[in-house]
Amino acid sequence: MTITPLTADQVYQRCDPAALDFDTTDELRGAGTIIGQERAIEALRLGTGVRNNGFNLFVLGPGGVGKHEVVSQFLHERASGEATPPDWCLVHDFNTGNRPRLIRLPPGDGRRLCKVIEDLVQELRTALPAAFESDEFQRRMRELQQEMGQRHQQAFREIQEAADQQGIALLQTQNGFTFAPKDENGEVMDPERFRELPEERREAIEKAVGELQERLQAVIQQMPRWRKEAQEKIRSLHEEMAVFAVGHLLEDLHGKWADYPGVIGHLDAIREDVTANVEALIGQGGEQGQSLQAFFRRYEVNLLVDNAEQQGARVVYEDMPSHQRLVGRVEHQVHQGALVTDHHLVRAGALHRANGGYLILDARKVLTQPLAWESLKRALFSRRVHTEPPEQYFSLISTVTLEPEPMPLDVKVILLGERSLYYLLTAYDPDFAELFKIEADFEEDLARTDESIHDYARLVATLAGEREVRPLDRQAVARVIEHASRMADDSERLSIHNRAIGDLLVEANQWAIRDDSRNIRADDIQQAIDHQVYRASRVRENIDRAIQRETLLIDTAGSAVGQVNGLSVMQLGGQAFGRPARITATARLGRGHMVDIEREAKLGGNIHSKGMMILSNLLASRFAGEAPLSLAASIAFEQSYGGIDGDSASVAEYCVLCSVLSGHGLAQGIAVTGSVNQHGQVQAVGGVNEKIEGFFDVCSQRGLDGRQGVALPRANIANLMLHPRVVDAVAAGRFHIWPLSHVDDALTLLTGTEAGVVDADGHFPDGTVNRAVADRLRHFAKLAERRSGGDGAAVKSDNGDNVGDGEDGREE
């Protein structure tokens, strides 16, 4: 069985610049950046079309694929054709004082209302004082005061006249009045003289004084009622003046805003407030002008949402979706040491601004901001925006604040986030499924076809335009397309990570500038790619150096028993690179126990262990189908001091195990990758490009001898997009890539001996690797049977090692 290595064309899918029908990307300007996202676009179309509650969207996909740009572009196009949402105004609550009322107005009318009320306030400030300084008002006030005074005076005069007629004086005391008889000089009678008066006279005087006292008492007790009546009349006069001063102004506005009950309600409230507080108003002025200003400030309007200049529905992106920036906030001012607020200090949140349109949010940010997720859900469930400060929830501050009327909400929320967030929310938050019923899953790549290549070229052109870089010539675009396949790890697909492509263009532009080139060329793209790799290659170079100095033992020539080159991938930040790893195996007599040293040392992951178990069973089923597998083997990644996971080394591990059992040496110039199933089929693995390039670099530094190469699963051929230096070596026959379908292919390739196919009797042909393995295992089985048939003492493997019971027990 001969395994044919891949050709250069098979390890790199070139993009023919001749297939591109332009000279530079300047000719492609104007194309969009949305390609390959039909599924997501369809979801967006559905999600934005359904206005029912709960049909909000979650846009899934990794960062850098252009979710935000795509969603934003789609929504802006859609929103521009929709109705412009209304303006929302906030006005003072004249009933309770702390629940500002909302007024909904057609777009643009909010500004108009603000101006109208400002003008009204200005007029009130002049019209009210003028009315109360008028001659008429002053005269009528004096009339009322005189009327009240005359009423009192008349009552007193009558009492005094009655007293005078009876020769009795009415005197003022410190706290009131008293009556006393007068003498012939009009002065109060001396007490001695009074006592000398006849008894009848004294009694008459006493009686008269008593009656006068009663009359005076009655008058004094009437006075509060008279005062109240007078105050009522004064208040009526004030109201009459106030209505006269503001009535015509308000009547005009009534007519103009008759279609808006909220405005009419506010105007009526102003009228009532002016008349109710007119005494305070006319008492203000001068030093208290600031208070007057605060008084009139209550009439003015806070334009919470202004859509005067908006065309179509709004698309709002809130980049810091905290609780307050979502639902708005109530600010405070320090006034004479106290925190005060009013409806003018209520600020709109993103939900207010996006009302009637679309709100884009980053899911991760919403979830990491305190209260933001709960506030968003509450708003979407209740379809109302409640502007409440977070302190209120936690009772952190006990100061006077406002509870603005909740705004009715009609908004479509689009959350952008990673897939993991979507799955976590779906699993752990029952509200999530209720509120975000549409998922828009973004593709990370698209099929590489003749048609898509042209679309991709337009995407490159658009990204170049957006990043303001020099135009790319067609060769450069072709190189970008090839790199997109490499980014996708698939020669038949193209990555649509717009951010990474855009960054590549920016870097390539620098190389073009350095070379004073009008266009970005393929070389500039390659330079940018190489430098991206170079910048991240410190660790890789350290490892390469260690291999060259044989600190890390990797053979790249000759053959060895029980030793093979496996391949691993290290992911560091945004870059990954491959490195070879020596895998060794030992085998001895035992009870079918396979020791995975990585697992025993707790350095192997679960998937690696699974691969080892599959490998163990594959070996047993092929070579010990009818007898116990009397083997104790161990496999290890040499000089590996970190964790290992994955099953991509299982083909190599199978080969090294067969090598140690069969005694056939394995070619050290060949590295192997691939996983194996229980039937011996080789299965695809990831990171093949990096693995191949990693081994290639080690070999090329030592000198390529034409026999080196990498064996990889045939299923991975489609993933190959190797670096040009590797492709060139493959084309020159100095390095080879062998495709594997079965583990026997790997054995044949690595040992240079046929693996051997089992015949109808279940035997492998003589001289094959598998035959040697089978013979060795059969030998182990006989030894085990013979040595354990007696006293049950510990058996010995053929190399003399003890095989303890305890070790066997661990296999259980």
Place this chain on the structure above:
Amino acid sequence: MAITSVTGKTAVKSEPAVTRILVLLDDTRGARAALETAADLAAHQHAELVGLFVEDTDLLRSAGLPFSHEISMTSGQTRPLEAALVERELRERARLLEQALASAGTRRALRWRFEVGRDRLERAADTAAEPRDTLVVGRNGWRRHYGPAMGSVASRLARATRCSVLVVGEERPRHDRPVVVLQPGGDDPSPTLDTAIRLARDRSRPLCILLRPGSGPSAELERLAGEWSRRVGTPIRFEHIADTRAPTLVEALHRAEGQALVISRASEPLATAEGYRLLDELDVPVLVID
């Protein structure tokens, strides 16, 4: 009354300076305002401040009557009015008022004196006051509601005494309003006008002269006005009034937004007891001069 005439080309003293400012003291708010005004006036004119507290004999006799009661002005309730109680209250009141007078006088470095008289109020005031004195009397807000029928203290004193009487209220007058003077009707208008002019000049206010019905500003009056206006740079204006009855005068004063009224005791509104109600009708200080 010390009046520096500005009627001629040269300013001459037409009368000796005021020697004393008398203030009638009791424990009402109006009297307290009167004390402050009187102290300011005394400081301004370098005069002696005399506080006069009168123990009203009518009240003392009344308290000695066996059936005497005080009717509360606020509640209308009565309580016995006992002579001993009244005597004790008067003594205590006198002590407190002397302290208040001392405080006002000391703050302004004045010569001050406290006098207590036991007599009827008008007689005591008239006895204490000399013609060249100025008597300052407080206008008590609450008494104005009942006082006119009974004759308020201010109007009674303004009528009974022979000196100038300044009636002040509790409210401080505004300083940007004119001094208003009623054109005197007698042969010699100078004392009244001179006083009004000096008042306006000292306080940098305009002067408004209310002209009697049927009379225009005489040549002498116009000359006076022009002279004074040139000297102090503040205009004088003339206002006609329909008659000289008290209500008309009150109306004119309101219209002119006057902050003080200067009026001659010999003028018509003060010719009768009714006319003296004018003093209680007004919210601004009134200076009644002979």
